[in-house]
Amino acid sequence: DAGVTQSPTHLIKTRGQQVTLRCSPISGHKSVSWYQQVLGQGPQFIFQYYEKEERGRGNFPDRFSARQFPNYSSELNVNALLLGDSALYLCASSLELGQGIGEQYFGPGTRLTVT
Amino acid sequence: EDQVTQSPEALRLQEGESSSLNCSYTVSGLRGLFWYRQDPGKGPEFLFTLYSAGEEKEKERLKATLTKKESFLHITAPKPEDSATYLCAVRLSGGSYIPTFGRGTSLIVHP
Numbered sequence: 001d002a003g004v005t006q007s008p009t010h011l012i013k014t015r016g017q018q019v020t021l022r023c024s025p026i027s028g029h030k031s032v033s034w035y036q037q038v039l040g041q042g043p044q045f046i047f048q049y050y051e052k053e054e055r056g057r058g059n060f061p062d063r064f065s066a067r068q069f070p071n072y073s074s075e076l077n078v079n080a081l082l083l084g085d086s087a088l089y090l091c092a093s094s095l096e097l098g099q100g101i102g103e104q105y106f107g108p109g110t111r112l113t114v115t
Numbered sequence: 116e117d118q119v120t121q122s123p124e125a126l127r128l129q130e131g132e133s134s135s136l137n138c139s140y141t142v143s144g145l146r147g148l149f150w151y152r153q154d155p156g157k158g159p160e161f162l163f164t165l166y167s168a169g170e171e172k173e174k175e176r177l178k179a180t181l182t183k184k185e186s187f188l189h190i191t192a193p194k195p196e197d198s199a200t201y202l203c204a205v206r207l208s209g210g211s212y213i214p215t216f217g218r219g220t221s222l223i224v225h226p
Contacts, residue, residue, distance in 0.1 A: 042216030
C-alpha cells in the first residue's frame with residue numbers, strides 16, 4: 001500500500017506570496033495532521049482534521065489555513081508568506097483519533113523556501 | 116518550559132557500542148508516548164507507541180521502555196545505518212489527540 005504522499009516536494013516562494021501544499025493520506029485513514037519543522041527542531045503542530053472537520057489548531061497565525069476533502073486528502077494554505085515560514089511541512093495520517101489506534105504516519109514533507 | 120525534553124542532543128557511537136536515548140516529560144496524564152526515526156530531509160518514520168509505565172517494545176536493535184516520567188530508547192550493537200535523528204512525542208490527557216514533539220537526538224554511528 002502507498003504511504004502518505006505530499007506535493008510538491010520542494011517549493012520556492014517570495015515574501016508576500018501565497019502557497020498551497022497537498023497531502024494524500026494512507027488509504028483508509030480518516031485523520032490528517034499538518035506540522036511545521038524548522039531545521040534542528042521537532043515538528044510543531046499546525047492543524048488536525050478528522051472526517052473533514054477541524055479537530056485541533058496549533059499556535060500559528062491566521063495566515064495558515066487548511067481543509068480536508070471527502071476523499072480525506074488535505075490542503076494547507078499559507079498567505080502573505082514571511083521569511084520565517086521557510087521550513088519542512090509535514091503531513092501525517094492516522095486511522096482514527098482514539099487512544100490505542102492513534103499512531104501517525106508521516107509523508108516525506110514539502111520543503112518550502114521563502115526568499 | 117518544554118514539556119518534552121530529549122537528551123542528549125547529539126550522540127556519536129562506534130559501531131557495536133550500545134547506548135540509550137532519553138525522553139522525559141513534565142506533565143501528568145500521559146495518553147501515549149511515541150518514538151520516531153527521521154532521516155535528513157525526510158518525514159519521521161513511526162517506531163513505537165508506549166502507553167503505561169513498565170511497558171516495553173522491541174524492533175531489531177531498538178528497545179523502548181517507559182516509566183512514569185521518562186522513556187528510554189536503547190540501541191544495542193548499533194550499525195551505521197542506525198544513524199538518524201530520533202524523535203519522541205507525547206500525547207497528553209484532556210481530550211486532545213495532538214502529540215507534542217521533543218527536539219530530537221541526532222545519532223551518528225561510525226563504522
